[in-house]
Amino acid sequence: MTCETGSLNKVFIPFVVIALILTSSFSIRSGICKEIRDNKVLDEQVQIFLETHKGTWHDWNIPYSDGKVLYNLVLKNNYKKAVEIGTSTGLSAIWIAWALSKTGGKLITIEIDEDRYKQALANFKQAGLSEYIDARLADSHELVEKLQGPFDFVFSDADKDWSKNYFTALAPKLEVGGCFTAHNARNTGMKGIKEFLDYVKGLPNFKTTIDTTSSSGILISYKIAED
Secondary structure, three states, rough: HHHHHHHHHHHHHHHHHHHHHHHHHHHHHHHHHHHOOOOOOHHHHHHHHHHHHHHOOOOOOOHHHHHHHHHHHHHHOOOOOEEEEEEOOOOHHHHHHHHHHHHEEEEEEOOOHHHHHHHHHHHHHHOOOOHEEEEEEEEHHHHHHOOOEEEEEEEEEEOOHHHHHHHHHHHEEEEEEEEEEEEOOOOOOOOOOOHHHHHHHOOOOOOEEEEEOOOOEEEEEEEEOOO
16 A cells, blocks of 8 residues: 555646646746736726717728727737738727727728828827737738738728728738628618628638628638648
8 A cells, every 4th residue: 555655646746736837827828818917007998088079080980899809809819910901090099909909909091192191190199008019001902911920810991892802912811710701781871881791701711790780781701720
């Protein structure tokens, strides 16, 4: 019995050591995660900015409530490498970047109109999110093709008749588990929307739904496998 117990102890001790190492590692990772997520000063600054400007957004910005949908998607899936096509003056980018500030990520956002681009930069600064946003003044038709992936989140809200082209350019650069979203998915009367929806819904390696809490509809398409 003494010999057997000694053998058991020899086996048991390494398991204890391994368990302690794993627990310590988990604690460290949790600490880092907590540090990323808990930025009360920034949260307050963003909230004040959004509340102060609520109801004042024009120039093709998304509805305030749709921004919350994007925020929740990024946060829930811990996305870090995001692209937005069509910045306008920055409401959707602010919601996305706010979530990315909690995951440790960053957003590339593209706007073709210089006036809207400059206003967006001012809004990002006022909201306290400039460091989480790489804002680019460019033609999305050209720049999207050149972007180097991989990415895990895309929001498309530019010219709708180019939606399919944006998707086919970025889908190969999207990680498995990543998500391609697009605005105005319920507005099938708009040129290019129906063709885009039919194409994406027909892909076996993407799981696609439409968030109908948005009056305009937000396409949410998860990449579940490579081609």
